Amino acid sequence: MVRDMVDDHLMRSVQLxxxxxxxxxxxxxxxxxxxxxxxxxxxxxxxxxRLAGDGKQLLLPRVQxxxxxxxxxxxxxxxxxxxxxxxxxxxxxxxxxxxxxxxGLAFTPEGFRLGYGxxxxxxxxxxxxxxxxxxPNVAVCFTEQLVDxxxxxxxxxxxxxxxxx
Numbered sequence: 001m002v003r004d005m006v007d008d009h010l011m012r013s014v015q016l017x018x019x020x021x022x023x024x025x026x027x028x029x030x031x032x033x034x035x036x037x038x039x040x041x042x043x044x045x046x047x048x049x050r051l052a053g054d055g056k057q058l059l060l061p062r063v064q065x066x067x068x069x070x071x072x073x074x075x076x077x078x079x080x081x082x083x084x085x086x087x088x089x090x091x092x093x094x095x096x097x098x099x100x101x102x103x104g105l106a107f108t109p110e111g112f113r114l115g116y117g118x119x120x121x122x123x124x125x126x127x128x129x130x131x132x133x134x135x136p137n138v139a140v141c142f143t144e145q146l147v148d149x150x151x152x153x154x155x156x157x158x159x160x161x162x163x164x165x
Contacts (some may be wrong), residue, residue, distance in 0.1 A: 001054045003119025005085075007098050009040075009042075009043060010043050010046075011040070011048055012117070012142060013037075013042040013043035013047075013165075014046045015165040016041075016140055016142075016163060016164070016165035017042075017046050017047040017050055018044050019073075019163050020051065020101065020138060020140060020163055020164060021050055021054070022045070022046060023054070023138065025099050025136040025138065025161075025164070026046055026099060026138075028098070029056065029098035029099035029136075030055075030056055030057060030061065030098060031057045031059055031097060031098045031099070032051055032057070032058060032098065032099045032100075032101065033059040033061065033097045033099065033100045033101065034047055034048075034051075034058060034059070034060065034061065034073070034101040035060065035061060035101065035102075035124070036060060036084065036085040036086070036118055037103070038078070038083070038085065039085060041103050041105075042140055042141070042142065042165075047101075048073070057072070057074075058072075058073030058074065058151060059071065059072065059073055059092065059096065060072075060073040060077075060086065060087045060127050061120075061123050061124070062080070062087055062088075062091070063080060063082065063084075063086070063120060063159050066090060067120070067123060067124070067127075067146045068120050068123070068124035069091035069092075069120065070091065070092045070093075070094065070096065070097055071086075071087035071088075071089045071090065071091060071092060072089045072092065073087060074089075075087040075088055075090075076088045076089070082115045088101060089090070094127070094128055094132050095131075095132050096130050097128065097132065097135055097139070098135060099135070099136055099138070100125070100128065100135065100137040100138070100139055101137075101139075101140055102121055102125070102135070102137055102138065102139045102140070102159050103115075103121075103139075103140065103143065104121075104145070105145065105149050106141075106144055106146075106150060107139050107145060107147070107150075107159070107162045108139050108146070108147060108148065108149060108150055108162075109143040109146065109162060109165075110158065111139070111158035111159040111160060112149075112152055112156065112158055113139055113150070113156070113157075113159055114150050114151075114156070119155060121157070122155055122156055122157045123155075125137060125153075125157040125159075128159075136160055136161075137159050137160050138159065138160065138161045138162070138163055139159040139161070139163070140160045140162075140163050140164070141162065141163075141164050142164060142165065143164045143165065145164070146162070146164055
């Protein structure tokens, strides 16, 4: 996988989160739903520290009954059946989310995203748009993950913005 070959992973992760923090969507949000980085994804520890320093609440996804639910990022975490670190606290209502930071394997500049094949984020983003219209989302990746085109399925949801470093 290309992102596993990023030599300066931590430095570029820090640069990535600085670019996200410069966005108006980030600056206006008091709650930010992110993810716990794994499998070569950007290192999210610098993001979590930035969120705390900026006085923002970290929200994290958890897969529950086949769907992503939102939980407080400060709640205890455990490893899911998918091998992903997830919060164990109670599910929160969708309306608490003010910005979503989306992971993935590859992205196009137009916002098409290749995920891990379960459609979890596509369903979540579609549900969020229906139930809480106007909540912004941004995908994050290393520049090596940007591609010209990806296969697109009818259920795929594009992200509003792609930030890379």
